[in-house]
Structures are given as structure tokens and as C-alpha cells.
Amino acid sequence: MVAAKKIISVVGARPHFIKAAPLIAELNKAGKEVLTIHTGQHYDVNMSDIFFRQLKMERADINLGVGSGSHAEQTASVLNSIEPILRAEDPEAVIVYGDTNSTLAAALAAAKLYIPLVHIEAGVRCGNRRMPEEINRKAIDHMSDYLVCPSELAVSHLEREGIVDGVLNLGDFMYDTYAVASELVESESIMPASFSVAPGQKFALCTLHREATTSDPQKLNELLNYLGNQSVHVVLPMHPRTSAVLSAANFSCGSRGSLSVLEPLGYLEMMFLLSKASLVLTDSGGLQKEAYWAGVPCITLMDETTWTETIDAGWNVLTGLDQDRISAAIASFEDGSLGGGRKRPDVYGKPGSAARLCSLMGWV
Ligand code: UD1
Numbered sequence: 191m192v193a194a195k196k197i198i199s200v201v202g203a204r205p206h207f208i209k210a211a212p213l214i215a216e217l218n219k220a221g222k223e224v225l226t227i228h229t230g231q232h233y234d235v236n237m238s239d240i241f242f243r244q245l246k247m248e249r250a251d252i253n254l255g256v257g258s259g260s261h262a263e264q265t266a267s268v269l270n271s272i273e274p275i276l277r278a279e280d281p282e283a284v285i286v287y288g289d290t291n292s293t294l295a296a297a298l299a300a301a302k303l304y305i306p307l308v309h310i311e312a313g314v315r316c317g318n319r320r321m322p323e324e325i326n327r328k329a330i331d332h333m334s335d336y337l338v339c340p341s342e343l344a345v346s347h348l349e350r351e352g353i354v355d356g357v358l359n360l361g362d363f364m365y366d367t368y369a370v371a372s373e374l375v376e377s378e379s380i381m382p383a384s385f386s387v388a389p390g391q392k393f394a395l396c397t398l399h400r401e402a403t404t405s406d407p408q409k410l411n412e413l414l415n416y417l418g419n420q421s422v423h424v425v426l427p428m429h430p431r432t433s434a435v436l437s438a439a440n441f442s443c444g445s446r447g448s449l450s451v452l453e454p455l456g457y458l459e460m461m462f463l464l465s466k467a468s469l470v471l472t473d474s475g476g477l478q479k480e481a482y483w484a485g486v487p488c489i490t491l492m493d494e495t496t497w498t499e500t501i502d503a504g505w506n507v508l509t510g511l512d513q514d515r516i517s518a519a520i521a522s523f524e525d526g527s528l529g530g531g532r533k534r535p536d537v538y539g540k541p542g543s544a545a546r547l548c549s550l551m552g553w554v
Pocket of ligand 1: 232434
């Protein structure tokens with residue numbers, strides 16, 4: 191009897207772990223053999239191991255250990271290391287997630303070996319070609335065989351680029367993970383050791399890590415000074431990229447004024463803080479959606495977003511890094527014109543995306 195082929199799931203960065211977790215759980219349940227390859231793009235315990243533990247995923251079978259580097263170095267390194275593995279394993283399919291350099295490299299390697307390629311979070315666009323992730327998204331979608339979209343809008347982006355075959359709108363995979371976590375975090379035991387929340391305490395949860403936010407250390411430092419001068423207490427678990435940029439320019443990575451800086455947090459601690467936060471300030475894509483699901487108004491510190499549905503619903507606003515625009519957005523949060531208990535339609539579907547994919551692919 192010929193052995194059934196494996197499915198290969200390629201992860202490497204924080205957002206991948208969150209998207210992969212529900213799918214790996216479904217595949218395990220169905221008894222499908224999965225080989226997990228971790229590219230090693232994220233390697234600190236708080237950026238990687240903690241997510242595997244909290245999301246109840248087994249350690250990756252293979253870690254490519256590519257680490258940090260320029261876009262070219264990171265992409266080339268994953269491409270070089272993963273190709274022989276894909277060739278040797280000859281899997282039934284390769285699954286990739288999101289828009290990082292790891293995703294692009296794994297997709298390219300699989301596509302060139304004619305291995306069926308499944309892209310989770312396909313069709314997502316922000317329209318800014320100067321963002322590395324936007325370049326990655328476009329390239330990955332044009333190579334993929336199965337384009338698993340989180341929303342109708344994502345399907346329409348693909349249609350506009352002439353991609354209609356293999357397109358599936360199954361809802362957002364992060365919603366599956368969020369739905370499980372939002373119940374778990376009701377327990378105070380998930381409170382991060384570095385920041386305790388007193389009953390009724392109001393604070394804004396902030397994240398900053400994008401290349402556009404961190405490339406100029408002077409501007410980044412000014413932004414932190416601004417955040418430390420707000421009437422609302424701002425809590426910032428700091429991404430290592432952000433602290434590396436500040437330290438290299440001899441700026442402080444510590445708390446200042448009303449800004450509390452924490453170490454990067456695990457997924458559950460992050461969702462715990464989100465559940466207690468009054469407001470989110472972020473340049474992360476995933477946190478904009480998580481804020482929407484949690485019913486927390488969001489100020490997005492970018493000039494564009496991939497998650498425009500949250501803006502249309504009145505729960506998110508774009509400010510870029512302009513302090514006047516951020517202040518105006520904080521005022522709109524305070525007067526209830528941002529968020530303010532509006533309806534939150536199910537623009538990203540309902541939890542259950544991973545089960546829907548497994549059933550459509552015949553993996554159950
Ligand atoms: C990457 C993704 C981004 C995603 C983000 C999630 C690309 C182009 N970008 O950005 O889309 O939103 O992951 O976090 O792939 N570092 C550490 N320890 C780690 C990981 C990173 O110290 O475990 C530091 C290093 O200084 C590194 C820097 O962070 O140079 C940037 O890391 P990198 O993986 O290149 O990009 P991210 O900013 O994490």
C-alpha cells in the first residue's frame with residue numbers, strides 16, 4: 191500500500207502561529223499527518239515558543255533557523271533551506287499563512303516544485319506597494335492554487351487581479367483562535383506578570399513594529415514621548431524590532447510618563463489585556479481585527495489598512511503617525527464617535543474556518 195502523503199504547514203512569525211493553530215488541531219483530529227516547518231524568522235521565546243505552548247501546538251518538526259536579516263537575506267535563506275525538504279517529502283500540499291518573508295519564500299519553493307499551494311489569508315490588500323508585506327501578498331496569491339480568503343472584500347481584490355480559480359471565502363482563521371482565547375482569558379490568572387490591571391482601570395493597549403513606524407529612530411522616540419503625554423494610560427508590549435531601533439540610536443526603551451513599556455507578551459496575555467482595554471493603538475494587522483471582535487475601538491497608526499471593513503463599521507480609524515490626527519482620533523473615541531457600542535457585523539465570517547477548509551479539501 192502506498193503511504194498517504196503528508197501535509198506541510200510552514201510557520202515562522204507570530205501571526206502565523208495564531209492562524210495555523212486551529213488548522214493543525216483540525217488536521218490532527220482527522221488523523222492527517224502534518225509536518226510543521228518553522229522557518230525561525232521569529233526565534234525569541236516570547237516571539238515563538240510561548241505561542242506554541244499557549245496555542246497547544248506541538249513543537250515544529252523542523253526549524254530552519256533563518257533568524258533576522260535583510261528582506262533578501264531572510265527570503266533567500268528560507269528558500270534555500272526549504273526546497274530540499276519539500277523535494278524529499280513530496281507532500282500532498284503546502285500551507286502558508288499571511289504575508290511575511292517566510293510566507294513568500296515557502297510559497298515560491300512549493301510553486302516551483304508544482305506542489306499544491308494553499309494560502310491562508312489570501313486576497314488581503316492595503317494598496318501601498320511600498321509596504322514589504324503588500325509585495326509579498328501579491329506575489330504569494332499569484333502563485334497559489336487554493337486562495338483561502340477571510341472576507342468578501344478579499345475575494346473581490348483577487349477578482350480585480352484576474353484570480354478566480356481556487357478562491358474560497360471561508361472566514362478568518364484568526365477568529366477561530368480568538369474565539370477560544372476570549373473564553374480562556376476571563377480568568378485573571380492570565381494577567382501578565384509585568385502589568386496588573388486594577389478593577390475598572392482604564393488604559394489603551396498599543397503595539398508598534400512596522401518598518402514604516404520604526405525606520406526613523408528620532409520619529410519613533412517622539413511618538414513614544416507623545417504617547418507618554420496622554421491623559422489615557424498607554425500600555426505597550428514592545429516588539430524586539432522596536433527596542434533594537436531605539437537602543438541602536440541611544441534612546442530609552444523604557445516606560446515614560448503615562449506610557450508603560452512591557453516585554454513582548456504571549457497570545458493569551460495579549461488577549462487578556464485586550465479584553466480589559468478601552469482603546470487600541472496599533473500598526474499591527476491582526477490586532478485591528480482582534481480589537482473589532484472584542485468590541486474595543488482601534489486607532490491604526492498607519493496611512494492604510496488591509497482591514498477596511500473595521501473602518502467602514504465605525505470601529506477603526508487611520509491616523510498614520512501624525513500626532514494631530516492621533517489626538518483627533520483619541521477625542522473621537524472619548525466622545526463615542528469611534529466605536530461607541532455600534533453594531534459589529536460578521537465581516538470576517540464566523541469561527542470554524544479551519545474545519546470548513548478541511549472539509550472542502552477532503553482532509554477529514
Ligand atoms: C515580521 C513580518 C510582519 C509581521 C511581523 C509580526 C515581514 C516582512 N514582516 O515583521 O509582516 O507583522 O513579523 O511580528 O516578514 N527580532 C528579535 N527576535 C525575534 C524576532 C525579531 O529580536 O524573535 C528583531 C530583530 O532585531 C529583527 C527585527 O526584530 O531584525 C525584525 O524582525 P523580522 O522578522 O525581520 O520582522 P518583523 O518586524 O517581526
